Amino acid sequence: MTARRTLLTAGLAAAAAAALPGAAAQAQTYGAYAMAYFKESPNLTDDSYALHLAVSADGLEWTPLNQNQPVATPTAGMQGLRDPFLLRKQDGTFTVLATDLKGRVFNLNNQYIHVWDSADLRTFTGYRRVRLHALNTHSWAPTAFWDPARGQYGVVYSAHNGTRDVFMVNYTTDFVNMGAAQTYFDPGFNVLDGDVLRHGGAFYLAYKNLANGNLYVARSTTGAPNSYTTLTGGLRQGSAIEAPILVAANSGGSFWLWGDSFSPANAVFYAWQSTNIAGNSWTALNQRTFTAPISSKHAGIVPITAAERTALLTRWGAPNWNRLKSYNFPDRYVRHASNVGRIDPFPMEPPADQQWRLVPGLADSAGVSFESVNLPGRYLRHVNYAIQLATGDGTAQFAQDATFHRTAGLADASWASFRSHNFPDRYLRHSGYVLRIDPLSSGSSATDRQDATFRVTY
Known part of the structure; x- marks a missing residue:
């Protein structure tokens, strides 16, 4: 009787996982990566302020999906996006966040961001604009992370506090009802483009220091607002860089820090690698080792399973060109x-x-x-x-x-x-x-x- 109950329980658990594709994916080992991005080219001919996706088996060589054309486009607000971000939620499904901007003329006082839900990145549902604050400031480059101590997600974004550019945070459980905005990171100088990676029980924040144009990585044991200590001495490749992304390699023991150039006239991705995210030991990668999608800008990267990568290629298709x-x-x-x-x-x-x-x-x-x-x-x-x-x-x-x-x-x-x-x-x-x-x-x-x-x- 006990064996039967065990088998029945296991069968019910498997059925429940099958009914929740995200939950099933969460239980698997990640063996690939997905990237979200928008596009800009020097003379605007390839600009696309919409959601684009790419996949990679190794996190370095990227395959743009849907012929490098959009997979979703905002229909409200400014009807365009920049800085898309992918979050794997606790149930294994995804949320997509993005800045509500279109083109190269920036709205400095937009209180909203774009949000989609997605079970598998093959379909996008529940599109909405979410208001983050009532301040006379912008809501740029939203990213998000899970805070287990709070049991909530923190949505971090660039804003101006009346004195300087800082990171704000709103806490939420559903990306519909947003908690009150509060300052998340204010080091005393202007910062831009924050990305939080939770790893090994600690929280790591990558950001751009607008005073000197370099990228930095900071660490917190709690992930709480204003709890970070900067670890690195400043990183830069090229003449200008922004949009840092922290990625833990699926193989374990290695990390990447991505950034891209500020100017659309030089829309190039750069990358560093480290085996010690808590240290100050990042090595610049030669561009021979990676290839980003054509015209891609300010990306977000999330681990996915090998099966999810295959499903995305099946749904959207690899390019018919090289x-x-x-x-x-x-x-x-x-x-x-x-x-x-x-x-x-x-x-x-x-x-x-x-x-x-x-x-x-x-x-x-x-x-x-x-x-x-x-x-x-x-x-x-x-x-x-x-x-x-x-x-x-x-x-x-x-x-x-x-x-x-x-x-x-x-x-x-x-x-x-x-x-x-x-x-x-x-x-x-x-x-x-x-x-x-x-x-x-x-x-x-x-x-x-x-x-x-x-x-x-x-």
């Missing part, structure tokens, strides 16, 4: 400009110049040809060994010139190199940032092999 990142200039991508193949720094205008459909080789289906996304019917081909973008003319010569065979990367076997179909001793490479095909072999110089090595990414 990008080619240079191995030795990882801030540069293969693009066409004035019908010339070259590598240029990201971001670039128009962004679609760097997007390629890798189709079966025109001369040999075992190979590959690179068709332009924004100029369909045009392919990369070599003419006198120089790479051009040209319209396919149906000739055998064009097909051969536009066909390449993918091999293990000459500088790194986990990357890729591309051998010419009709000049099989020559490989696609850059020289002076311009693409051409040159003879290469295992005996070529390290620089030559690196010039001919690319990552096929999104």
Whole structure:
């Protein structure tokens, strides 16, 4: 009888978990990551003030979903968003928070934020604007964390207290009824973009110091307002940085701190890694090690299960195009400009110049040809060994010139190199940032092999 009751109890528990997809996910081991972001490009051609999603198996290489198009768009307030944030709630489902802003003209006195509920990030329900305060100030970059001592979620956001920029917090259980706003972090100087990570019984707050433009990480044993002590000495990559994100690696023992550049003209993500989040030992990551989605800005990252990642790819789809990142200039991508193949720094205008459909080789289906996304019917081909973008003319010569065979990367076997179909001793490479095909072999110089090595990414 006892065994039967045990089996019955286990069966009821399993059924309950199945009825609550979030709860089932919460009990599993996280093996992937989801990212929320909005988009901006230098000349506004790729701007999108809506919710975008990407997924990653390793937390570094990101696959934008839905062809890098929105999965949800605000319909109230300013009808646009910035700074989206993903929170896994205690029941395993998700809440999405975002700043109520559209475009690059900032409303300094918006008391509201956008909120969605989601069981699985495949659908978004309960859209609403939530009022956080009645102050004459903004509500920017909302993030949230679970405070077990209170049994509530803390919603942290940037605001002005009449003297300087600080972080405010409202406590809630449902993201509908918000508690009174109170100061969460005021170090005595202006701060922006706070992100709280609860780990190992402590709370870690990443923020930007507006006085010097650097990112910092602070620690609290309780997570209570005004209880943080700054740990780091200040971090920066690039000329300007903001929007820090703290992420604990699913594999354990490692942490990432993400940030992105302030200016849309240089919309680049940067990252650091540490094995000791409580210390002052962050190592900047080379951009060779990660790839963020095109035009992505001010992201939020949350761990998900491998099954959730698969479900999101099934629901929204991976891009039907790729990008080619240079191995030795990882801030540069293969693009066409004035019908010339070259590598240029990201971001670039128009962004679609760097997007390629890798189709079966025109001369040999075992190979590959690179068709332009924004100029369909045009392919990369070599003419006198120089790479051009040209319209396919149906000739055998064009097909051969536009066909390449993918091999293990000459500088790194986990990357890729591309051998010419009709000049099989020559490989696609850059020289002076311009693409051409040159003879290469295992005996070529390290620089030559690196010039001919690319990552096929999104």
